[in-house]
Amino acid sequence: MCVGLDPELERIKKQTVYKGESLVKFNISIVNQTADLVCAYKPNIAFYEALGIEGLEHLKQTIDYLKKNYSDIPIILDAKRADIANTAKMYATAIFDFWGADATTVYPHLGFDSLEPFFAYKQKLTIVLIKTSNPDASTFQNLKMDGEPYYMKVAKEIKKWDIRNLGVFVGATYPQDLKIVRKLFPNKIILSAGFGAQKGKIKEAVKAGVDKTGGGIMFNASRSIIFSDNPRLEAQKLRDEINKYRTV
Numbered sequence: 001m002c003v004g005l006d007p008e009l010e011r012i013k014k015q016t017v018y019k020g021e022s023l024v025k026f027n028i029s030i031v032n033q034t035a036d037l038v039c040a041y042k043p044n045i046a047f048y049e050a051l052g053i054e055g056l057e058h059l060k061q062t063i064d065y066l067k068k069n070y071s072d073i074p075i076i077l078d079a080k081r082a083d084i085a086n087t088a089k090m091y092a093t094a095i096f097d098f099w100g101a102d103a104t105t106v107y108p109h110l111g112f113d114s115l116e117p118f119f120a121y122k123q124k125l126t127i128v129l130i131k132t133s134n135p136d137a138s139t140f141q142n143l144k145m146d147g148e149p150y151y152m153k154v155a156k157e158i159k160k161w162d163i164r165n166l167g168v169f170v171g172a173t174y175p176q177d178l179k180i181v182r183k184l185f186p187n188k189i190i191l192s193a194g195f196g197a198q199k200g201k202i203k204e205a206v207k208a209g210v211d212k213t214g215g216g217i218m219f220n221a222s223r224s225i226i227f228s229d230n231p232r233l234e235a236q237k238l239r240d241e242i243n244k245y246r247t248v
Helices: 009-015 022-034 052-069 085-098 112-119 150-161 175-184 202-209 231-244
Strands: 076-081 103-106 125-131 166-170 190-193 217-221
Touching: 009 022, 022 052, 022 231, 076 085, 076 125, 085 103, 085 112, 103 112, 112 125, 125 150, 125 175, 150 166, 150 175, 166 175, 175 190, 175 202, 190 202, 202 217, 202 231, 217 231
Parallel strands: 076 103, 103 125, 125 166, 166 190, 190 217
Antiparallel strands: none
């Protein structure tokens, strides 16, 4: 299980008297309550960029805290970058060198050369979005091309690249698509999301997404855990529910 550190300022204000450091304290509180339950943390950079310089400082402090106190837990900086190669190189430099993330998320639609700067970081994981978890994902991603959905065209092309430090993302809200992608990538790490606030079905998604060892997939939850009355309890419940269906 992966926990998304996506603090929404207005929701935090409802829970506490907001001061400048409250966002970092909020993140630290979530981390300290859940660190023994997770396989990764995933801050989404948008929630920090929205607060300007102060928000980015909060992100840096959160990452620094994780590296100092929980250095064995990977940090996935969810940035969903996509641009031409020279711009992508700057994105990769920022994410892996400045922020110090262990992994990130990217869109594949500009082609291999737009992702090559990320893959150049051999000790980092670049997670390519294949099928997203939002309700309208199928509008474009399931358009038929030569008799198969567009997301599968993308997935098959990515497989040809044969990149070792590549993972893929498929939303837990689409377990049938998750099953198809797992078959195509039997040994790759899959990141998935959509439990909790997006109402993904745990049993179906877990059984569709695990590899032959019963692992190989990280299920992320954000709002349903971090804004609950008892984040640790909610994280425990989700972890136990996931583990219940991991047998292959």
